[in-house]
Structures are given as C-alpha cells and as structure tokens.
Amino acid sequence: KNEVEQSPQNLTAQEGEFITINCSYSVGISALHWLQQHPGGGIVSLFMLSSGKKKHGRLIATINIQEKHSSLHITASHPRDSAVYICAVRERGGNKLTFGGGTRVLVKP
Amino acid sequence: NAGVTQTPKFRILKIGQSMTLQCTQDMNHNYMYWYRQDPGMGLKLIYYSVGAGITDKGEVPNGYNVSRSTTEDFPLRLELAAPSQTSVYFCASRQDSNQPQHFGDGTRLSIL
Numbered sequence: 150k151n152e153v154e155q156s157p158q159n160l161t162a163q164e165g166e167f168i169t170i171n172c173s174y175s176v177g178i179s180a181l182h183w184l185q186q187h188p189g190g191g192i193v194s195l196f197m198l199s200s201g202k203k204k205h206g207r208l209i210a211t212i213n214i215q216e217k218h219s220s221l222h223i224t225a226s227h228p229r230d231s232a233v234y235i236c237a238v239r240e241r242g243g244n245k246l247t248f249g250g251g252t253r254v255l256v257k258p
Numbered sequence: 259n260a261g262v263t264q265t266p267k268f269r270i271l272k273i274g275q276s277m278t279l280q281c282t283q284d285m286n287h288n289y290m291y292w293y294r295q296d297p298g299m300g301l302k303l304i305y306y307s308v309g310a311g312i313t314d315k316g317e318v319p320n321g322y323n324v325s326r327s328t329t330e331d332f333p334l335r336l337e338l339a340a341p342s343q344t345s346v347y348f349c350a351s352r353q354d355s356n357q358p359q360h361f362g363d364g365t366r367l368s369i370l
Contacts, residue, residue, distance in 0.1 A: 182358060192301075192348060194358035235300070239355070244289065244308055245316065246359070248300040 151176040155236050155249035162256050168223040170252045172236030175217065182246065183210050183221050184235040192235070195221070226256045260284050264349050264362035271339045271369045279334040279365050281349030289352045290332040291359065292316075292324065294345040301348065307332055339369045 152175040162168050172181070183195045196203050196210040198219065203210050207226075212219040223230050236249040265280045283290065288309045293301040303316030307326040321343060323335040332351075336343060346366050350359040 179355065184361075191363040192350075192361040194360070197358045237301075244355075245291075245303055245306060246301075248302075250300045 151247045153249040170221045172219045178238040182237040186233045262362035283351040287351035291350045293348045
C-alpha cells in the first residue's frame with residue numbers, strides 16, 4: 150500500500166510570497182495528482198503528472214520519479230490561493246488513488 | 259456539460275435510517291468513485307466502479323452499498339445510518355488512466 154506524505158500540514162504566507170508544498174510516496178506510481186479544495190467547496194484537479202514539470206498560470210508542479218517526490222509551487226501568491234492542496238497517487242496498473250492528508254494554505258493580504 | 263452532479267447537497271439522518279446518495283455524470287466516463295472526507299482528514303475510498311455492472315470495494319466499504327446499472331449513475335446506499343458515517347461524501351469520475359478525476363460538489367451528511 151502506498152503511503153503518501155505531505156508537508157507542511159499548514160502554511161501561512163503573505164500575499165506575493167513564493168509557496169512550496171511537498172509530497173512524497175513510498176511505492177512506484179503511474180501518475181501523481183495535485184488537487185485543490187477551497188473551504189466548504191468542491192475539489193478541483195490542478196495537475197496530473199507522470200514525469201517532469203507542468204505549469205498552469207502561477208502554479209508549477211514537478212515530480213522526481215527516482216526520489217518518489219513531487220512539489221507544487223505557487224508563485225506570487227494571492228489570498229484567493231487560500232485552500233487545501235491535496236496530493237494523490239495511482240500505482241502502476243491500479244484504478245484507485247491514494248491521498249495525502251492535505252496542506253492547508255492561508256495567504257494573507 | 260454538467261460534469262459530476264451529486265444530490266442532495268445536505269442531509270440530516272437519524273440513527274438507523276437509510277438513504278441513497280445520488281451521483282450522475284454526463285461525460286460518458288467509465289470509472290466512478292465514492293469517497294468520504296471526515297473533518298480535517300484526507301479522502302478515503304468507499305467503493306469504485308470501472309464500468310457499468312462492475313463495482314469493487316475501496317478502503318472503507320463497511321456500512322455502504324453501491325450499484326452501477328448505467329454508465330451515468332453510481333448511487334451510494336447507507337442501509338442503517340450510524341454516527342460514524344457523519345462525513346462529506348464526494349463522487350468522482352474519469353474516462354481512462356490518462357485523465358484526471360472530476361469531482362462532484364459533495365454531499366454533507368450528518369447522522370444524529
């Protein structure tokens with residue numbers, strides 16, 4: 150069973166700061182997902198990665214398959230980025246996702 | 259496209275009552291999932307389906323049942339509601355292994 154660990158659990162930043170959230174997992178995977186959940190809201194898929202790096206607006210996700218590690222970066226953070234960010238992995242040949250516990254991000258104006 | 263639609267959005271049940279949480283998707287996705295999210299905790303998989311007529315247990319299936327008679331619908335049934343089932347329930351779907359999951363808005367369920 151894959152263990153998915155996220156750090157930090159909570160993060161507070163000032164508007165404009167660069168934010169990094171980390172995710173590590175224990176077993177080889179076919180894909181890693183980064184999800185965003187706003188307070189009281191639904192869950193949105195931000196990225197799906199199997200190698201390298203992806204960028205969407207101010208968000209950048211990277212993955213190192215050898216080290217079993219991924220990072221989500223938020224550049225020029227804004228209060229609307231305040232949310233819980235969730236890392237999830239799918240093992241090779243699997244149909245299910247294993248989720249990390251989430252990182253609660255608060256960006257203050 | 260409506261995406262993944264869950265009903266109801268909120269529900270309060272008494273212990274021992276039963277209910278069905280509805281989930282429907284209009285994207286012709288093969289894979290569908292039910293998760294629960296307890297306060298401050300991560301998502302846990304209850305049941306999933308890889309296509310119509312096929313369902314399988316996830317991490318926390320006890321106290322729940324599902325069916326998948328059509329591609330669009332994946333209802334989750336609670337037969338004898340217990341306080342431990344108080345949670346937010348999310349339904350999700352995806353087309354294939356190269357696609358991300360699409361989530362519904364969730365059903366907030368309280369059992370008193």
